[in-house]
Amino acid sequence: MTVAVRQWPAEGVARVPYWVYSDRDLFADEQARVFRGPTWNFLCLEAELPKPNTYRTSAVGAMPVVVTRDNDGKLSAFENRCAHRGSLLCINERGEARDIVCVYHNxxxxxxGNLTAVAFRKGMGGKGGMPADARPDENPPRKLRVETLCGLVFGTLDSNTPPLEAYLGPEIVKGIRRVMRAPVRVLGGYSQMLASNWKLYMENVKDSYHASLLHTFFTTFRLNRLTQKGGLVISETGGNHISYSFAADTGGKEYEKAGMRAAQEGFGLEAPEVLAHVDEYGDGIGLQILSVFPTFVLQQTRNSLAVRRLVTHGLEKTELVWTIFGFTDDDEAMTERRMRQANLIGPAGYISMEDGAAPGFVQRAVNSASDVLSVVEMGGRGITSDDTRVTEAAVRGFWTFYRAQMGF
Amino acid sequence: MPKSGDRFSEKHALGLDPKNHAPTKISAMDVETTFKVQDLLARYIQALDHDRLEDWPDFFTDSCRYLVTTADNLAQGMPIGMIYATSRAMLRDRVRSLRDANVYEAQRYRHMIAPPVIERGEGGIVRAQTSFMVVRIMHTGETMMFVTGRYDDRILLDDADTPRFVEKTVVLDSRQIDTLLAIPI
Known part of the structure; x- marks a missing residue:
């Protein structure tokens, strides 16, 4: 792909050129400019490192990362690469450790993430070993600056990244504080391997327009209210967003009635208890999807709560990693509720199933259309917050922030 | 049902005492039980593989429990998996959603199962653990190893009625699913 082709269309973010999903060079540039650039990348939940002297592996784009909690409870994160020959330092997903020892040469x-010892540095019996002037930590694993917010652990590799809360913007911080209302208990996890570029998944997340059109579960079973109020909040930078809607019912009874009435017509759910929920936030909001550039999603679908992050394995190979959680103060009934409502999300989710496939549908179609543009004009051409979800403003916000990182 | 505290533990999910996995003597009664369990499993995977999804809920009792989860989630004592149902009605809802609501590319499975390891319980309940592999065949012809794992089943073997699953925990070996999981396992 030549530089000339990388001219963004004159229409701005109301158009997206399809080469952004299929250009190999661009994928490499993104690793440096987006993921290792001035952005905050979600690494894990603090609850995934519940004890001192534990670690877990994560990723920033395609870069493998180790997140640790030391003896004093302090969190750190660094590249999962040995200073010596570049081997992975941690090969397990998680574990307990007082120090990190490379499996290859110890x-x-x-x-x-500081190198503390080199095996046989002075050799054995006066032979071998490193020269006296050797600097074994010349190429150490890169360290991330780590910040946490309400139990979410973020890391950045760029010293120019603004503080986390400034990067998020006040509305997004508020949206995170709302969902993360208590200490977290992790309830499960899984991942999906998507045959698409990472940006197609993030566009899907920020595309509040597709929700009632692609996902027909609610409409098919007549569980959706067209009058459901909601809206879209976009951070000033464009990179972060919240899409929300108020729950159509109050405490589950209306759904049961709806289910029974619709059942007579041969439609509703036979077992509507799968959706029975309580308003645990006391604000009537039944759905809140929040994203942080580049690849973090915080999801509240009624009582189903999850964080999602992407690992960019390749241009057209993206792993979507889900961690489903509740709170330590959940009683057994709440856990059961979260278990049932988890049927809505994940690879087999009544709602989320299609989101795993849709980005692949686009990828397969646009690979041979790199010089063509997609039209993103629902809700106008701007990136402002709105009280409707029939808009692509958050998608345009994504591209606004993306272009700023990439320099085009 | 086991106590709620241990219902997701690895020990319970296995459902079987590991020492019973060793070679053992087989009585005539065991032979009959084994055949019944194997027949149930064979018909179960055939219904899924032959796209008879509407028959799938009938392999379960009314108040059944069906969970698709991962070995890692179970090992960590974490309850949430990918599919969870607590009644046959919920299974029927899933089938109707797959038929009428969800959007996914046409695909089929081919299940292969190993002979089950079986342990008799009380009240006509038999526990069976069965390894499986599922190959997924897309409408494009693309064929891939989709998932592997084990069924941890509690089966009601009542002479008066057809054998049915009281509880079926589908424990996937991997936490990673290619694109989506539409058809049940």
Whole structure:
């Protein structure tokens, strides 16, 4: 792909050129400019590192990362790459450790990612070993700056990244604080391998317009209210967003009635208890999808709560990692509710199932149309917040922030 | 049902005492039980593989429990998986959603199962653990190893009625699913 082709269309973010999903060079540039650039990348939940002297692996784009909690409870994150020959330092997803020892040649690091020992550095019996002037930590694993918000752990590799809350913007911070209302208990996890570019999934998340059109579960079973109020909030930068709607019912009874009435017509759910929920936030909001550029999603679908992050394995290979959670103060009934409502999300989710496939549908179609543009004009051409979800403003916000990172 | 505290533990999910996996003597009664269980499993996977999804809920009792989860979730004592139903009605809802609501590309499965390891319980309940592999065949012809794992089943073997699953925990070996999981396992 030549630089000339990388001219963004004159229409601005109301158009997206299809080469953004199929250009190999661009994928490499994104790793440096987006993921290792001035952005905050979600790494894991603090609850995934519940004890001192534990680690878990994560990723920033395609870069493998280790997140640790040291003896004093302090969180650190660094590249999962040995300073010596570049091997992965941690090969397990999680574990307990007082130090990190590379499996290949036993070089040791503390939990902040500092090299502390080189095996046989002085050789044996006066032979071998490293020269006296050797600097074994010349190419250390890169360290991330870590910040947390309400139990969410973010990391950045760029010293120019603004503080986390400034990066998020006040509305997004508020949206995060709302969902993360208590100490977290992790309830499960899984991942989906998507045959698409990472940006197609993030567009899907920010596309509040597709929700009632692609996902026909609610409409088919007549569970959706067209009058449901909701809206879209976009951070000033464009990169982060919240899409929300108020629950159509109050405490589940209306759904049961709707289910029974519709059942007579041969439609409603036979077992509407799958959706029975309580208003645990006390504000009537039944759905809140929140995203943070580049690849973080915080989801509240009634009482089903999850964080999602992407690992960019390749240009057209993206892993969507889900962590489903509740709170430590949940009683057994709440856990059961969260279990049932988890039927809505994930690879087999009544709602989320299609989101795994739709980005692949686009990828397969546009690979041979790199010089063609997609039209993103629902709700106008701007990136402002709105009280309707029939808009693509958050998608345009994504591209606004993306272009700023990429320099085109 | 086991106590709620241990219902997701690895020990319960296995459903079987590991020492019973060793070779053992087989009585004539065991032979009959084994055949009944194997027949139920064979018909179950055939219904799924032959796109008879409407028959799938009938392999379960009314108040059944069906969970698709991962070995890792179970090992960590975490209750949430990918599909969860607590009644046959919920299974019927899932079939109707797959038929009428959800959008996914045409696909089929081919299940292969190993002979089950069986342990008799009380009240006509038999526990069976069965390894499986599922190959997914897309409408394009693309054929892939989709998932592997084990069924941890509690089966009601009542002479008066057809054998049915009281509880079926589908424990996937991997936490990673290619694109989506539409058809049940």
């Amino acid at each position: 070089w040791s690091y503390d939990l902040a």
